[in-house]
Amino acid sequence: MLKNPPKITSALAAGALLFTVVSCTPPADNASAETVESSSSSASAAGSSSERTKPAPAAGWSERLIDAPYKPEDLVETSSGAVIVSAMAENPGESGSSGSLYYMDPDTTEISPAWPSQSVASELDAELFGECSGPLGEEETSPHGITVESADDGAERLYVVNHGGRESIEVFDVLDDGGQPGLTWIGCVELPEGSFGNGVAADPNSDGFFVTHFLNPADMENEFQRAFAGEDTGHVLHWTPESGWTQLPQSTMSTPNGIAVSEDGESLYVASWGGRKLVELDPSSGAVLRETPVDIMPDNLRFTDSGAVLVTGQVIDSFDTFVGYEFGGVQPEDRYDILELDPESFTTTVFAEGSVAGFGNPTTALPVGEKVFVGAVAGTHILELSQR
Numbered sequence: 175m176l177k178n179p180p181k182i183t184s185a186l187a188a189g190a191l192l193f194t195v196v197s198c199t200p201p202a203d204n205a206s207a208e209t210v211e212s213s214s215s216s217a218s219a220a221g222s223s224s225e226r227t228k229p230a231p232a233a234g235w236s237e238r239l240i241d242a243p244y245k246p247e248d249l250v251e252t253s254s255g256a257v258i259v260s261a262m263a264e265n266p267g268e269s270g271s272s273g274s275l276y277y278m279d280p281d282t283t284e285i286s287p288a289w290p291s292q293s294v295a296s297e298l299d300a301e302l303f304g305e306c307s308g309p310l311g312e313e314e315t316s317p318h319g320i321t322v323e324s325a326d327d328g329a330e331r332l333y334v335v336n337h338g339g340r341e342s343i344e345v346f347d348v349l350d351d352g353g354q355p356g357l358t359w360i361g362c363v364e365l366p367e368g369s370f371g372n373g374v375a376a377d378p379n380s381d382g383f384f385v386t387h388f389l390n391p392a393d394m395e396n397e398f399q400r401a402f403a404g405e406d407t408g409h410v411l412h413w414t415p416e417s418g419w420t421q422l423p424q425s426t427m428s429t430p431n432g433i434a435v436s437e438d439g440e441s442l443y444v445a446s447w448g449g450r451k452l453v454e455l456d457p458s459s460g461a462v463l464r465e466t467p468v469d470i471m472p473d474n475l476r477f478t479d480s481g482a483v484l485v486t487g488q489v490i491d492s493f494d495t496f497v498g499y500e501f502g503g504v505q506p507e508d509r510y511d512i513l514e515l516d517p518e519s520f521t522t523t524v525f526a527e528g529s530v531a532g533f534g535n536p537t538t539a540l541p542v543g544e545k546v547f548v549g550a551v552a553g554t555h556i557l558e559l560s561q562r
Contacts, residue, residue, distance in 0.1 A: 234561070235528065236560045239532065239557060240283045240555060240556040243259060246259045247260050248260040248319050251280075255542075256279060257277070257278040260273075260317045260320045261273050262317055272314060274317070278547075289315060289317070290315050293357075294356075295356075297358055301415075303361025305363075305364075307340075307362075317336055319386075320332065320335070321383075328350075330355075332348050332357065333345055333374045341371065342365060343374060343385065365411070365419070372386045372387075372429075375435045380414045382412060383413055384410055384412050385412075388429050389429055400428070404448055405448070408426070410430060410442065424459050426460075428446050429449070430445070432472065432473055432538075442454070442460075447472060450469070450472070451472075452475075452522070453465045466522060470485075470489055472487040474486075474537055476538065483514070484525060488535045489507060489511065499552065508531050508533060511524070525539070526539075526546065532555060533553065547559075
């Protein structure tokens with residue numbers, strides 16, 4: 175096994191699932207970057223939401239904006255060193271509305287298509303994914319959360335939450351030829367009816383994976399209003415080839431978003447977006463082991479080399495503001511807030527925060543070597559942070 179509705183409701187469903195549904199446009203032939211004056215700080219304690227204001231300028235990080243696909247929502251690093259970027263469709267599930275995966279070279283920041291692409295081979299693994307109906311067409315690709323896992327023999331696998339054509343997890347083998355990786359599609363698993371996937375994490379103890387079911391897609395407006403009230407809307411799902419889908423019975427929470435699994439497989443870390451907290455769950459029952467509140471609406475989770483977890487997310491004061499970002503022409507605040515979760519104490523400190531013109535509503539903070547790349551659910555940029 176490998177390791178590691180009413181009118182506003184219709185608009186929410188057909189538009190952008192707000193901060194989980196994102197769209198993409200092809201990047202320029204040569205990605206460019208703009209260096210901006212640093213206004214970030216690092217390694218400071220997180221204050222309460224009522225005390226926090228726009229981050230004050232401070233030394234610590236050099237900031238640079240990289241041209242990227244529209245709303246680059248999630249990012250992962252492959253063993254070859256390349257970064258895969260997920261940009262989801264503007265209207266997921268609608269005919270003709272598709273999204274893509276892209277490769278980004280972390281050194282040059284050049285971006286190129288990963289999926290769909292004529293270079294992607296299709297070899298169904300019938301033993302693991304025998305019920306999959308086949309690969310998606312180019313107009314059906316709508317990626318969202320992504321993750322990679324590596325085996326001891328160097329094999330690597332990519333899991334992709336998909337909303338186009340079918341609500342599914344699409345699975346790829348990642349091929350490393352010493353340069354830019356290649357992908358071979360090997361199968362899919364359709365999510366249970368009524369599910370809306372967000373994050374995915376490989377299960378180190380099986381050939382399966384965990385997926386966060388964010389909310390009920392049939393009633394978007396009400397579900398997001400409940401999320402801003404901190405009410406439960408979703409749960410964690412587990413899939414294995416032997417047992418299929420099971421719901422972790424005690425994992426219900428408000429809009430479960432990003433998810434990560436400890437190296438030993440004994441803990442799940444989940445970002446409760448509407449609950450504004452990080453939660454440690456038992457991977458069998460979903461029982462809450464520990465939790466800690468945060469000042470942001472936490473999104474995706476990424477491990478550092480030291481075993482800590484980086485999390486970023488949005489600062490949104492109300493449901494009305496949330497809707498305004500997507501449908502009222504409201505521009506998100508220019509800011510990013512990255513927290514570092516210590517899995518031992520289950521407490522957070524501020525890893526980096528700042529304000530960069532044209533960059534807001536961050537979703538993923540991915541450490542790559544001495545850099546951190548920050549994705550967003552607004553605009554057409556990835557933020558690159560480099561330590562001074």
